[in-house]
Amino acid sequence: MEADRPGRFSDGRSAAMRKVVVRVLATGLEIRGADGFLVAVWKTGDLIADGDWPEKRGIRLRCASEPDARLAVEDAYVIREALPQPPAPPRRKRHALVLVCLLGAGVLVGLMLGLAPGSRLLAHLVPVGLERQWGQSIATGLEGQMKACEGRDGLRVLDALARRLAEPLPAERRQVNIHVLRSKDINALALPGGEIILFSGLLAKVEGPDELAGVLAHELTHIGQRHVTAAMIRALGVGVFATMITGDASGLVASGLGAALAGAYSREDESAADLGALSLLEAAGIGSDGLVQFFRRLETMEGRQGQVLAWLGTHPESGSRAAAVEARRRPEPHLPALSDTDWQAVKRVCSKPKP
């Protein structure tokens, strides 16, 4: 059988290409130069298919024992027929795809399981002084945007009430500053460290000192459990993580994912703060009736349009919150949260001091 085929050969040691004649033997390919000198012998078992050579209707081959050498053979049908077994095609790896899918799933699961505990742990590693400084700078910023209420007696009463409620908290969490800001929003915020912001809209809606104590206890729990710092770390973590995984430095993916996850986690924090408020109120002897009442009233207001109920935030089911708090209530003798004169001072905290 005539099995000599012209071809091109590079030996992998230099970039030269030489024209060769390829002869098929029983054991493999014999590659000779145009001058007849033997250039290489490639064993059949070592041959690796390396694609087609379209313009010459040929194939390209490599050899496992000489990985850098390249051979192209014209009119390769002869070669294909003459070889005892077809040259092995390069192995296509499918396991990369499977591994990457598993990796992606693992990352997702790890994020879901590890994010909340991880951020809580990290939040407790943040030095108290730093957290406090941070909270104070945010509070100063807010006071610059909205007017602060400066009824001195009222603020003093609020501070005293907060201190009384904060008694069971760890010592470094007990120092709280209360700011009252003029705003129609029915809202209260806990900032990192020990700053609590009450909006005048909330003070106007609160009926009686027990309800006010309930709101304060709720915010104090946020502070005691460092929810805000943990939330910031969580948001940062999600952002860094999303950027890391997707390599998207523009931050689009990060901010989108952060917003989507923030709601889910803040719900957990709110329930935790409700429960914490319960124990703070009981320890102070005030009882949780006020908190329940406040929730109940917010619930009836929720139906109305145009009401700004920001205190409910991402968690609008005040009915179920009230029920949850009520379910854990223990009947105990109540002490008044504030005396009548003190309560009046709080109510007047935002009115202009009389000349």
Place this chain on the structure above:
Amino acid sequence: MSSSTPLQRPFAHSGGSGAMIRLALVNLVLSVVTLSLWRFWGKTRVRRLLWGGTSAWGDPVEYTGTGKELFIGFLLVLFLIYLPIVGGLAWAQVLLVAGNPLGGLVMSVLYLLTVLLVAVGLYRARRYQMSRTRWRGIRGGQTGSGWGYALRSLVMWIAVPLSLGWALPWGEMWLARYRFNNTTFGDRHFTCDASASGLYGRFFLAWISGLLFALVAAFLAWGAAEVARESGLSEARVGFLFTVTLAVVAVVVLALPWAWYRAGFYRNLAAGIRFEGSRFAADAGAWRLMRLVAGNMVISLFSLGILRPWASLRTFRYGCAIIGVEGEPDFAAVHRSDDAGPKTGEGLIAVLDGAGEF
């Protein structure tokens, strides 16, 4: 070889758009399924198609990089560089909040470092790509240092605004010379002595047209405001007309002179590159270059970046079509090099800059 050697066009590209678009879409699906982690393997497949479709002197070019290398490179940079920088920035932020002036200093140093690292990353990515490129079984490579390149880039970034743009041709050519003088094939270096001296005529036109464009834009904006006031047309309508007119003016006034300059740049650069006795040439023309760039922009924008591999394919085809070589280099003198190149690839640029990848 003498300059009378006939010019050859040894490069050809046989890749079809259909196969590339199909691959880009498959990569998209797999990336979505894997939280985008597939991108390293997807990119590798795209490159295999881009490189593999290219042939030089009748023999195909091979891309031998793997997705695993890109992925490991990415992870290394993520943990050793990106996270420390993010941590440093957070610390600087804390210092700033606390009113410590050190915070501002730390922050500016870190920003400068990040910008430099992008340039280092670009250079190292090129080293990786060269080392994973084979032809006739011989590997390419790149010498030189990423930091050297980054510092040169920094000099250029400072010089260009200071000179009102006039340092750009010189700076670009300086960096290109550094890249090509450090490019190797086997054990031999490319050399590049291209200079920007012949380019300033074209750059003058591009610079003037930029000035002209700014004037026309200002005039149009003033005119649009007047028209809106007098005719009582709605602002949105006038704004739309203004934008369309400005875009047309930009193409006429800005794009063509700029493409003319870029084409001249590539001609100059190619004419300065030599390898083993052969001189390169690039038959770059302004009109065709503008069509290529505009087409690639349209493809990338309208597909939200998904069909960027197709744009890369167009660039490869264009390169193969215009690059010529005077004579054939003495390939028998080129031997394989022992330098296997970096073990992992492109992490810096994958982390710090998502753009500019094939």
